[in-house]
Amino acid sequence: MTQIALPKIDRSIVSRKDEIVKSLSKLTNSENVLSHADEIKPYETDALAVYTQTPLAVVLPENTSEVSEILKYCYEENIKVIPRGAGTGLSGGALPLQDAIVLGLGKFNKILKIDFENRCVVTQPGVTNLGITHAVQHKGFYYAPDPSSQLACSIGGNVAENSGGVHSLKYGTTTNNILGVEMVMMDGTITRIGGKSFDQEGYDLMGLICGSEGLLGVVTEVTVKILKKPEVVKAALIGFPSIQEGGDAASEIISSGIVPAGMEIMDKALIDATDNFSKAGYPRDAELLVIVELDGTESEVNELLKKVSEIAKKNNCSSLKLSKNEKERLSFWAGRKAAFPACGAMAPDYYCMDGVIPRGKLSQTLLEIQKLSKKYNLPVANCFHAGDGNLHPLIMFDGSDKEQLRKTEEFGAEILKTCVRLGGVISGEHGIGIEKRELMCEMFNDKDIQQQLDIKQSLDEKNLLNPGKVYPILKKCVEEGRVHVHKTENKFPDLPRF
């Protein structure tokens, strides 16, 4: 298996395991401290399952003051801490370290207050994204960001990764939809940022924490904004005979002044894969499939659908279906929502990438990915949140074949470099984690990264909270390049930390 450079192990911590477990057991119910191999096994990876590591122990605190006590203890004893939500992250952000404890927020699973008057929900971080919508939908409200893992992913994890979903262009990502957080710093300090009112004065610490991948603090409570469901939601399912024509139509929809609630694009490979898998009834003759979802009032939505249809026809669409009812609208989405399992059914493994490009560069990007697919001789299927430029190529491979895994990672890195070259970024919603750490140098120079590290240093001066994630572990960007270490070599090479 491919391995990646991680921070140097502090052997003195590893050798003190029993004592540390004992001390932790005094800070929470002893049943909440897991240290036996079979107990901690489920925590050795997140959804980037190619990387695994057994932690020193796992602690599952039950309340904020326990989190504070545990962090304070770890701070004083120089023990690294890996915060973890539901473990659905795709970039390895919750990958443990041998000399670290995993701080699981799984017991923080209650909604604390539903406040319709202030149109917000105060919740513990372990509640799932969809759980929030479920709690408020009886009054016609919902929580807007909808990452595809919303059934399982926790709201705390959403804050850490600034998760988006298919409706981000119109409704924003997590950072635009939260009002406040309670957070514990590495030294145990508890702080509240924001509340139920808008725009807290002073430095926007909530904006900083959102998307910080568990490097700056542990979120123990989140206040999210809830929105009233739009009156009418309709969708169009449009097939195009070429990538170019479909890409142009998507760009034209945006430039004509329409802000779709969601706009998704799937390429030929994914149309076939998902249609085989979920029998969604997609047009099999299309090279590119575009789903456009519009919401608002009845007349507004009808008017916009008319405009979208005109643009589709102008760009030579090969098929065009407008949803007549809610059932049909959901059927348009059925295939798209099954994209991941469909790819899973086609190959032993798939690697999901997460780049962002300017919308206008879609055709060019897809054509370049096709070329790369030939170069690496690995099949790829593409889905794309066209509204916000977020591209998810799914590379299919066989993980048991080391050479294929190596090639897959190289292929993925090349896709992300292409995104940056075309004016985009290397992660739209999955985060950097360990997966894209070294690629940060594609976007940022040493000075940019140093500023970010200085912020980290200012809030976690001992670098104990989720170390080794997000930022290149090698000394400088000039040494850039993904780090692979063979199993036969030292598992955690002694590399200088940034």
Add this chain to the structure above:
Amino acid sequence: MSTKQKINSQIFQDSNDIFYPKDEIEVSDLVKDFYKKNSSIELTGTNSKNFIGNKTQAANKVSLSKLSGIIEYLPEELYIKVKACTPMKEIEEALDKNNQELAFEPLDFGYIKNGKTNKGTIGGYLSCNYAGSRRFKVGSVRDHVLGFRGVNGKGDIIKSGGTVVKNVTGYDLSKLISGAFGTLVALTEITLKVLPKKQLSNTIVIKVDDRKKIYDFFDKIASSSSEITGAVFLPDEPDDGMFVKNKETIFKFNDLDFTGSYLALRLEGDKVSINEKTKKITKELDLNKFKIAILDNYQSSPFWKKINNLELFQNTKNNLLRIVIEPANGSEMMSYLGNKFKYYIDWCGSLFWVEVPPKKNNKVSEIKKKSIELGGYMTIVKTSEEYDYEETIFTVEPVRLMISEKIKKSFDPKRIFNPGKMYRGI
């Protein structure tokens, strides 16, 4: 003369000893030099909002006003990249040509300063992070910043973000510098998200005499699916002839045929959808029981401009407070302010603009206490000349101040940018 001094001597300095660097490199050179000398800098743009915040006691003045101009505007990609001190007017004109806008509705602080329009520069908007009436629907200034470039307190040129709306690559520094009042970074470039302009706007004005009804309306408006993009309450309070007369003069519209306290809400879209929304909200708010006026597009647009120009408080010589609280606590704030202060409510019940005359300076602390009690905060946006600074301009509690100090240090270790502008020690 050291090399650095030579460089500085080439950077234009006017008769008031203000430095005017013409590009990012010059900003960086200047800051590096001052960093070495441990010499503080007051950063300014075109001074349209320089009255906000504490007075900075800095040894030097650097105006970034020469960093002006649109770098790249791609309407189809929904972003505009500009130099930091590009006038807001220039940006809005460019967007308008493509039927686009900055959805956060930039406020015009010129009117409260001296009764004239002066929107200043985009850098100023970002540094203050004060959004207009559409805030409760579309977010604040910080929600529309996609990326920036700037110079930190050591003189290093840094960047964060990009030109795309979805971006999780490192800490989101664009948020952090929004509302930082120039204490972290000397901004050089800003990329903003732009959105299509709505075709038309209509405003329904509802005469409301019963104070208890206001928050009932706000609650229903905020919970409606009619996408209402503005909701403001203008009271005839306090019982002050001048205030009422001023209000009637400013908000004089052909179709607004009544006086007294009223609530106004804005509907945007095409003609058909506005009609549809009007029908729906009329039913939801049971408006048939109230006296209402409908302002068409020609009256509706200027109505909201006047709100976002803070024209009710134009030329004010008094203290002007900006209070943001939990909307559900708005009724309580209203009864507290009662007949004692001039005020109005924006953001569908969340934002209070309150004027406090110098003779009531001692009330400022009391109002701040109340704001915090009601789940919010208060900023003294403009102080009267007689203001004694007994109460601080901004609100911050000790733990947040401690964290803010640490962050400040990571950007500007020697505290050379706008020292004291926000808090003592920052």
